[in-house]
Amino acid sequence: MESAFAPSPSETQAITAEHPVFVEHKHPNYVGVFALLTLFTIIEVSITYFPSLPQVPLLLLFALLKGSTIALFYMHLRYDSRLFSGFFLVGLILAASMLLTLMALFLAHPRLPYVQAEQPAAATATPAAGTTLSTSGR
Amino acid sequence: MAALTADHSAHALQEAPPTGLESLDIRKLGMWVFLGSECVFFGALITTFYVYRPEILANHPEPREVLDIPFTAFLAFILLMSSLTMVLALASIQLNRRRAGAYWLLATAFLGTCFLAGQTYEFTHLAHEGVTLSSGVFGQCFLILTGFHGTHVFVGVLWLLACFARTLRGGFHGGNFIGPEIAGLYWHFVDVVWVAIFTLIYLI
Numbered sequence: 001m002e003s004a005f006a007p008s009p010s011e012t013q014a015i016t017a018e019h020p021v022f023v024e025h026k027h028p029n030y031v032g033v034f035a036l037l038t039l040f041t042i043i044e045v046s047i048t049y050f051p052s053l054p055q056v057p058l059l060l061l062f063a064l065l066k067g068s069t070i071a072l073f074y075m076h077l078r079y080d081s082r083l084f085s086g087f088f089l090v091g092l093i094l095a096a097s098m099l100l101t102l103m104a105l106f107l108a109h110p111r112l113p114y115v116q117a118e119q120p121a122a123a124t125a126t127p128a129a130g131t132t133l134s135t136s137g138r
Numbered sequence: 139m140a141a142l143t144a145d146h147s148a149h150a151l152q153e154a155p156p157t158g159l160e161s162l163d164i165r166k167l168g169m170w171v172f173l174g175s176e177c178v179f180f181g182a183l184i185t186t187f188y189v190y191r192p193e194i195l196a197n198h199p200e201p202r203e204v205l206d207i208p209f210t211a212f213l214a215f216i217l218l219m220s221s222l223t224m225v226l227a228l229a230s231i232q233l234n235r236r237r238a239g240a241y242w243l244l245a246t247a248f249l250g251t252c253f254l255a256g257q258t259y260e261f262t263h264l265a266h267e268g269v270t271l272s273s274g275v276f277g278q279c280f281l282i283l284t285g286f287h288g289t290h291v292f293v294g295v296l297w298l299l300a301c302f303a304r305t306l307r308g309g310f311h312g313g314n315f316i317g318p319e320i321a322g323l324y325w326h327f328v329d330v331v332w333v334a335i336f337t338l339i340y341l342i
Contacts, residue, residue, distance in 0.1 A: 027229050034222040038215065045211045048202070048341055056342055063337035067330045074225045074326045081162055084170045091174030095181025099188065106189045 026079075033073045040066045169320045173327045180331050183286060184338055187279040194276045201276065204267065205340050206260065213256045214336050220249035221329045224298075224322045231305060234312035240305040243318065246325065247298040250291050257288045280339065287335060290328050297321050 044062045047053055072078040077085050187194075194201070227242030261281065264270075269277045301318050304310055310317050 030222055030225050030229070034218060037218050037221075041211060041214055041218065044337065044341060045207065048207065059337050059341050063333055066333045070221060070326055070330050070333070074221050074329075075323055083162065083167065087167075087170045087174045088177070091177030094174075095177045095184075098178070098181050099185045102185050103188055107192065 028073050028078075030073070033069060037066055037069060040069075163316055165316055165320060166323070169323050173323065176327060176331075180283075180287070180334070183279075183283040184334065187283060187339060190275045190279055194279070197274065198276045201280070201339065202341065204264070204269065206263070207340060209256070209260065210336060210340050213253055213260075214332060216249050216253050216256065217329050217332050220246045220253070221326050223249060224325045228315065228318050228322050231310050231315045231318050232312055236305055236308065236311055239310070239318070240302050243298050243302040243305060247295050247302065250295040250298065250325075254288060254291055254295070257284065257291075261285075283335065283339065287328070287331055290331070294321075294325050294328055297324065 040062050044059060044066075047055060047058050047062075071088065077088070198204070223242050223246040227239045227246060229239075230236075230242055231239035261284075264277075264281075269280070271278055271281050298321060301310065301321050304317065
């Protein structure tokens with residue numbers, strides 16, 4: 001997909017005279033990519049208004065689509081060296097592995113229900129008439 | 139560098155570019171390694187939220203009910219728009235349209251600032267609702283995660299303003315655009331993180 005960034009003939013001459021241009025790859029249709037990302041976002045938010053739909057798989061799918069679209073076209077991973085993709089994917093895989101592993105570790109087995117800790121009793125209780133507080137423990 | 143040939147086209151190349159690992163800019167490679175580490179960093183924060191999710195749901199309404207989803211979706215749209223302006227800035231600078239590139243960079247910084255303003259409003263609103271760093275597990279997990287993301291956006295805005303100033307002075311152009319390119323990688327990554335946070339924390 002070509003983008004509308006081609007300079008005019010006079011600009012091209014200026015390019016030649018002033019600084020040589022090194023273009024690594026063609027520019028995709030960035031506005032088209034933005035429209036696609038906006039559409040994905042709208043669909044994502046709309047999904048939450050229909051509880052009958054499988055929320056988690058659909059939301060994860062669209063998040064993955066948006067993230068990969070940004071990485072491929074805006075971060076130019078589609079056109080750049082595979083080494084860059086490798087370093088990024090290693091980080092992503094490590095993060096995902098950490099999330100899944102710790103969730104399995106902490107959430108797989110049923111735990112006792114969480115109970116808010118009771119507030120400790122007042123430090124000095126008022127003694128009843130004729131009695132004294134014992135601190136000996138007997 | 140070899141001069142352009144007489145056939146001046148927008149995509150004219152200089153001499154055949156080098157191939158293999160020697161063609162990789164070490165600064166760009168370094169940024170990708172850093173972004174890989176940032177994936178692990180934000181992954182740890184998101185993991186913490188999900189590990190504490192049972193406690194959060196036991197003592198707190200579901201996050202989706204407390205957080206303003208339409209407003210946050212608008213913030214996500216602003217960040218997506220800033221990614222568009224960022225990539226347009228880089229493309230303009232690569233084609234030696236320095237002034238256009240500089241003003242696209244300024245637009246990106248402006249949109250980032252709008253996002254930060256929206257986050258500030260959201261944090262203030264949540265504080266009024268009783269969600270603070272000391273209010274409980276939800277407040278701590280949510281505010282630390284989104285606070286760190288906001289800090290990254292703030293740093294990105296400062297970086298973009300520096301790129302804007304340097305581009306206007308002629309420091310970045312078609313022969314030297316590594317600065318805005320690396321800044322762009324950082325900015326797009328911040329956007330990707332928000333895509334993950336918006337889905338995993340706000341919507342699910």
